[in-house]
Amino acid sequence: MTASPASGPLTEGPHDPEHDPGASYALERSYVTQLTARIPSTGGRTVDHVSPISGQPLGSIPQSEPADVEQAFVRARAAQRAWATVPVAQRQEMLLRLHDLILSRREEICELICLESGKARKDAFLEVAHLAMTARYYGRTSAAHLRTQRLPGMFPGLTHVELNRVPKGVVGIISPWNYPFTLALCDGIPALAAGNAVISKPDAQTILTGLIGAELMEQAGFPRDLWQVMSGPGADIGTPMMAGADYICFTGSTKTGKLIAAQCAERLIGCSLELGGKNAMLVLRDAAVERAAEGAVRGSFSNSGQLCISMERIFVADQVYDRFVERFVARTKAMSLGASTSWEVDMGTLISQDQLDTVEAHLADAVAKGATVLTGGKHRPDLGPYYFEPTVLEGVTPDMTCFGTETFGPLVSLYRFQDESEAIKRANDGSYGLNASVYSRDGARARAMARHLKAGTVNVNEPFGAAFGSLAAPMGGMRESGLGRRQGAEGIWRYTEAQSVGTQRLLPITPPLGLSEEKYAAIMTTSLRLLKKLGRA
Numbered sequence: 001m002t003a004s005p006a007s008g009p010l011t012e013g014p015h016d017p018e019h020d021p022g023a024s025y026a027l028e029r030s031y032v033t034q035l036t037a038r039i040p041s042t043g044g045r046t047v048d049h050v051s052p053i054s055g056q057p058l059g060s061i062p063q064s065e066p067a068d069v070e071q072a073f074v075r076a077r078a079a080q081r082a083w084a085t086v087p088v089a090q091r092q093e094m095l096l097r098l099h100d101l102i103l104s105r106r107e108e109i110c111e112l113i114c115l116e117s118g119k120a121r122k123d124a125f126l127e128v129a130h131l132a133m134t135a136r137y138y139g140r141t142s143a144a145h146l147r148t149q150r151l152p153g154m155f156p157g158l159t160h161v162e163l164n165r166v167p168k169g170v171v172g173i174i175s176p177w178n179y180p181f182t183l184a185l186c187d188g189i190p191a192l193a194a195g196n197a198v199i200s201k202p203d204a205q206t207i208l209t210g211l212i213g214a215e216l217m218e219q220a221g222f223p224r225d226l227w228q229v230m231s232g233p234g235a236d237i238g239t240p241m242m243a244g245a246d247y248i249c250f251t252g253s254t255k256t257g258k259l260i261a262a263q264c265a266e267r268l269i270g271c272s273l274e275l276g277g278k279n280a281m282l283v284l285r286d287a288a289v290e291r292a293a294e295g296a297v298r299g300s301f302s303n304s305g306q307l308c309i310s311m312e313r314i315f316v317a318d319q320v321y322d323r324f325v326e327r328f329v330a331r332t333k334a335m336s337l338g339a340s341t342s343w344e345v346d347m348g349t350l351i352s353q354d355q356l357d358t359v360e361a362h363l364a365d366a367v368a369k370g371a372t373v374l375t376g377g378k379h380r381p382d383l384g385p386y387y388f389e390p391t392v393l394e395g396v397t398p399d400m401t402c403f404g405t406e407t408f409g410p411l412v413s414l415y416r417f418q419d420e421s422e423a424i425k426r427a428n429d430g431s432y433g434l435n436a437s438v439y440s441r442d443g444a445r446a447r448a449m450a451r452h453l454k455a456g457t458v459n460v461n462e463p464f465g466a467a468f469g470s471l472a473a474p475m476g477g478m479r480e481s482g483l484g485r486r487q488g489a490e491g492i493w494r495y496t497e498a499q500s501v502g503t504q505r506l507l508p509i510t511p512p513l514g515l516s517e518e519k520y521a522a523i524m525t526t527s528l529r530l531l532k533k534l535g536r537a
Contacts, residue, residue, distance in 0.1 A: 027115065027208075032059035035211040039231045040068035049207070052118035052351050053339050054384050061207055063232045066240045072199055072228045073244035076170045079225035080197035084167055088143045091193050095139030098189075098220035102132045109212060113181055114341040116206040118349035118386070119303045121341055126302075127181040130469065131213075134186045137471035138492065142193040145492045152537060153502065155527075160503040165496035167195030168270070172245030174234075174260075176252050177351055178306040178408075180206030185213040187249045187272075190492035192222060201230045201241060205351055247271065247495060251308070254432075254480050261483065272484030272494050274476055276406045277308050277434030279455070280427035281463065283324055284420065284446070285317035287439035291461065293327035299437060299463025300412040301335065301347050301390045306355065309435035309457065309464040312407055314414050315423045321416045325394075328414075329375050332390050339384040350386040350409060359388050359409035362402040366413075371395045376410070404430045420449070428454045433478030437463045454478050456485070 041062035049058045064072075102109065106128050113124035146165050153159025171191040175184040180202060188198045202210030210229055217227045230237055242248065242263050248271040250260050257273040264271040281299060283292045299311035316324050335346040350356050356379065363377055376391030388410055396403050396413040403413070417423040427436060436455035440446040443460055450458035456477045457467035467473055474485035484494055511520035 027058050027112075029059065032208065035208055035215065036060075036062055036231075038211055038214055038229055039207075040064050040072055040228070041231070042068055047204070051115045052205075052349050052384070052386050053115065053341075058115060058208065061204070061231055064230045064237050065232075066237060069199070069230055069237045069240040070244065072230065073170060073240075075225040076197040076199055076228060079223050080167070080170055080195070083192075083197065083223065083226055084195040086195075088146055088193070088195075091195075092139045092142050094221040095135045095142070095189065095193060098216060099132050099135040099139060101216050101219055102128060102135065105216070109181060109209075111341055112212060113206075113209050114348070116209050117177060117180055117303075118351060118384075119306075120345045120348040121343050122346075123303045123348070124181075127179055130182045131185055131189075133469070133471055134182070134189050134487075137487075138190050138193045141472075142190070142492060145489050146194060146496070151500070154509070155507075156531075156536070158505050158507055159509075160505065162501045164499040164501060165194070165493065166499050168495055168497060169246035170197045170199060170244065171495055172241045172248045173198055173200045174241070174248070174250045174252065175200065175202050175210065177203035177205040178303060178308070180209035181213060183251050184210040185217075187251070187486055187491075188227065190486075191249075191495045192217075192226065194492050194495040196247075196495050197225070198227045199230060199241060199245065200227065201232075201234075201237065204231065204233070207231055242267070245269065249494075250274075257482065270484075270494065272476070272486065273482040274308060274484075274486065275434075275480065275482040276408075276432060277310075277477065277481050278313060278404060278406050278430050278432045279309060279311050279435045279437075280313045280315060280453075281311045281437040282420075282423050282427060282439065282449070283314065283316040283320060284438065284440040284442075285319040286441045287317070287320060287324075288441060288461075289320055289323045289327055292324060292439040293331050295437065295439065295461070295463045296324075296328050296412075297331045297335070297390075301332070301410050304347055304350050304388070305390075305410040305412070306351060306408055307464075309468060311437060311463055312402075312412055313427070314412060315417050315426060316414060317420075317423075318416055318418045325374070325414060329392055332375050332392055335390055337380065337383055337387060337389070339387070347390060347410065348387075349384050350388055352386060355409060356386045356388060359391075359407060359411055362400075362405070362407045362409075362411055363391060363393075366393055366396055366400045366402050369397065369400050371397075371400060371413075374414075406432070424449065424452050428452075431480040434476075434481035435459070435464055435467070456481065 039062045043065040045063040046060040049061045109128050110124040149163040151161040153161045173188050184202045191198050214227050214229050218224050251274045254275040257275040337347050338345040372394045374392040376389035378389045380387040390410040393413045433454040436453045436458045438446040438460050446460040459466045472488050474488040474490040476482055476485035
């Protein structure tokens, strides 16, 4: 068990040998009070907050009222008007300070993520690293992305055109529980960099991690009203959030994403949606089997499979199928589970009873219809209430629920293929299109295959990190996996309005005095033909 930082928020709690081979930790009450003081809550309502690791209490969370959300938008609009006048270079400096703050408080943030989400510490660290990288990327590139751009005018030398990128206003960000630190902040960082304010609604199950992000923002120099955190169920505060925002960024289920898209359409505001996936890994006949098996374990069981871009279907070429299965199953069996926040744990717990029920239902349905469990398949209440073993299935058929429905848990299915075109077709089956992976020693061939996969990101010889960890590369889904892109230039442009400013010099775009419309049309026709010959766009 990792010791708490000397000045951090954690205090050693009672040892429970049934659930934790080491010590257990609880959050200091003063630390929870410090974080939750950021939540606007005039109604006095609170809800109890517990850790999924062992059900231990983490504190009481104030709940925001609809009126609190409305007032937050009033404050955010005032803050945004002032913020839009701050030079981009100063915004970048704050983001670079945020980068350093995140890394300096790494252990504290990791511990909080683990206690709230139940994930393994190594998975929590990936959130810290990804968010620091996001702050650094936009801290270095925002000015270039937002710089006024000179465009070709209608008439060379006479028409001067510039493209400005102006902020949308106040952005509403609704983030999930599975990656509570990075997803609560990574979409808001470019929103701030572009000159917007943010109203954030983290998932209730991981609200404290979202609040520590807001605290770090303020410490980096961002005005407090520029980033506000709301707490409460969507049924209570979703309506005022949708009514007040100028743009919505949502990460979560496809079902909820469709509802949000419809509400945004009603108001004619934009949205970006990163939704579900039933992601496929393809292991080709020339793949390095050991490397593919390692990637399959990481791709399938990181954060107990509670990752939108994780692998739930693995298609393996007949030539290497038996060797791959042997190594993949062996690696899966060797994984360590534990109700602990230590670095030695390979896989943590599911977040809730709902997630556990889904995994168990998908597994029971598959087994009842003839699927074979190669390893795993058991609930582990001896570790904690929601622990479930990493599970590998063989013989999954289209009539089984887990064949095409996202499980979002540590359950993966193996499929043998003989023809690569067949594998591509099977990988593209269904309505999702978020992430895919191809393993081959021939990188050029794998990259060529990627163009035929219906997925917003494709990783070669890696399950998800190569694309998601490259901040200049846009990330998002096709089909029912979402709209829009995070990261890269597209990740900041989505929070801006493109404004074209055209200036006409010397001659107006109309017939000069005394020239007939017919003669003017003839001159224009000649000019257009000439511009084509000159290669003008």
